[in-house]
Amino acid sequence: MTFVPAYKTIFARRESLESQREQEWLAKEADRKHREHVHELKHRRYTESSLWVPSRFRKNRRDSNASDSSDTDKTTTIRWAA
Incomplete structure (x- = not known):
């Protein structure tokens, strides 16, 4: 009975x-x-499905800024990819 506390x-x-x-x-x-x-x-960030619209938006915004620098009277339009 003395071993019970040890156990x-x-x-x-x-x-x-x-x-x-x-x-x-x-x-x-x-x-x-x-x-x-x-x-x-991180993997999803680089796939086309998650950033489809923003990547096109950024690309077209760059194009429109380049065209705006040459034509100041022209209004900025965002061209969506088909």
Whole structure:
């Protein structure tokens, strides 16, 4: 009967180590998911589907600014790609 407190402390320590490992694993998993999400967002930023209109808008705005510098009376129009 004298060994019961020793067993309790051993099992309590084992449980605390397991919970600490589990928390570390969960933190690593959350970190990995976050990095994966950021990578996906960066990849999506460079695909044509997400920036279809703004890229055309920026391109046409450059063209219209170049034409506006030569023609000041001409109104600026945004030409959309077909």
